[in-house]
Amino acid sequence: SAVISQKPSRDICQRGTSLTIQCQVDSQVTMMFWYRQQPGQSLTLIATANQGSEATYESGFVIDKFPISRPNLTFSTLTVSNMSPEDSSIYLCSVESGGAEQYFGPGTRLTVT
């Protein structure tokens, strides 16, 4: 299993600013994923982050808006840039630890005013 923590747990930000979300895992993992969950909706995959390579983004998500870092096998950050109210969501990271399941962090609840 893997235990994942995220910082911050929640934040309220003004439009036009940026927020960096941190994801820390208690063990080394190859694959890390970032998801977005808009209010009342299901989860949507933003990107896949592998250590030592550029993140792979899903359709509709771009690096300029959601830059991702993956400096080592236990840590990743997602930045939400130039925020607008439409970016208000829960952002979750997850890891695939070589077994059958993904483990998810508790999420970061972002409100943009």
Add this chain to the structure above:
Amino acid sequence: DAKTTQPPSMDCAEGRAANLPCNHSTISGNEYVYWYRQIHSQGPQYIIHGLKNNETNEMASLIITEDRKSSTLILPHATLRDTAVYYCIASPSPGGGADGLTFGKGTHLIIQP
């Protein structure tokens, strides 16, 4: 990944078995059926997965039809803590592999006291 279809909501009495159906009629031969749940304000939690055979673990049982076009997740003795959104996902790779997981709308299961 194959598309899955689930009822948007279900009720179940506490102590009874909760049977959650999922249709995945376009599933391909190499795709597993995964079930996750998301309790309010938490990240999704893995429940169980299977390919062809029925599976059981400490949380639930998974019944997959012989043609693999549908499945049922069974929570044998539902408790109030089982109230959550349950997601049925078809994925070719254990844990989502390099592609992450594609979440549908899920079933909101409400356990009634």
